[in-house]
Amino acid sequence: MKQILFSLLMVTGITFAARAQSEQYQQAMNQQVGLLDSASSFTQAGMQQLGNTFERVAEAEKTQWLPYYYAAYCRVNEAFFTQDKGKVDEIADKALLNIEKAAALKGKDSEISCILSMIASARIGVDPMTRGMKYGMESGQHLEEAKKLNPENPRVYMLEGQALLYTPEAFGGSKTKAKEKFEESLKKFATEKPADKLTPHWGEGYVKALMADLSK
Structure with missing residues (x-):
């Protein structure tokens, strides 16, 4: 006992x-x-x-x-x-x-x-001139993987837009395309429903700030 x-x-x-x-x-x-x-x-x-x-x-x-x-x-x-x-x-x-x-x-x-x-x-x-091609390609590959794993993830489109925004046009950058990605990201944010407070949910405010800058 x-x-x-x-x-x-x-x-x-x-x-x-x-x-x-x-x-x-x-x-x-x-x-x-x-x-x-x-x-x-x-x-x-x-x-x-x-x-x-x-x-x-x-x-x-x-x-x-x-x-x-x-x-x-x-x-x-x-x-x-x-x-x-x-x-x-x-x-x-x-x-x-x-x-x-x-x-x-x-x-x-x-x-x-x-x-x-x-x-x-x-x-x-x-060093963008010497590192741009190598790490730019690596960054893009990770984003493609992220999109395959979850096409509804708004942070994927946010990061795609950011890459387009800060890449010189001579190397494929575009403010117009960046804006399109940001708009898509915001649509995803609008429907995102995190499981709890700890689930990753960052980025919406940043996208809105970038959109505001593009509208100036």
């Missing part, structure tokens, strides 16, 4: 501990993802700080793919924001490491492919 009681207490204790850990994870993630919805977070320092936090959460919750995903998202944005071109690859490498860990847990996913595309695009900025 004592053995049975002890076993029940052990199981109950483990259940409560797991539930507490799960709640702690949810609270931490909700708070940090909420900060990503604030424009004030989008600075080099802001992305670096959030990236550090997501990495700590990821290391504490090694079976969850989203902390690694968001850590990668923050790192690649940090790479875009940095003015020191000599640091871009180092930061992009951190983003790549995180998104590879996310992919190992999640498998093939449209959102993961979008981050891989962004990482390749960030590397172009170091």
Whole structure:
């Protein structure tokens, strides 16, 4: 009888501990993802700080793919924001490491492919003339994969539009085509229904800002 009681207490204790850990994870993630919805977070320092936090959460919750995903998202944005071109690859490498860990847990996913595309695009900025062809092609391939995995993902069309907007016309860029992609992206955002607060949902505000600039 004592053995049975002890076993029940052990199981109950483990259940409560797991539930507490799960709640702690949810609270931490909700708070940090909420900060990503604030424009004030989008600075080099802001992305670096959030990236550090997501990495700590990821290391504490090694079976969850989203902390690694968001850590990668923050790192690649940090790479875009940095003015020191000599640091871009180092930061992009951190983003790549995180998104590879996310992919190992999640498998093939449209959102993961979008981050891989962004990482390749960030590397172009170091030296567009020598890197444009290699990493531009890599970025595009990841977006094609993202679209195949989820044609309704608005971030795919946002990133396609961004590539067209910032690529010189001599190399295939087009503000007109970029606008078309942004319009398609906004239509997808209008119908997107994230499963919960942690599901990737970023990008709509950015697309609207780019559209406003194109309308000037």
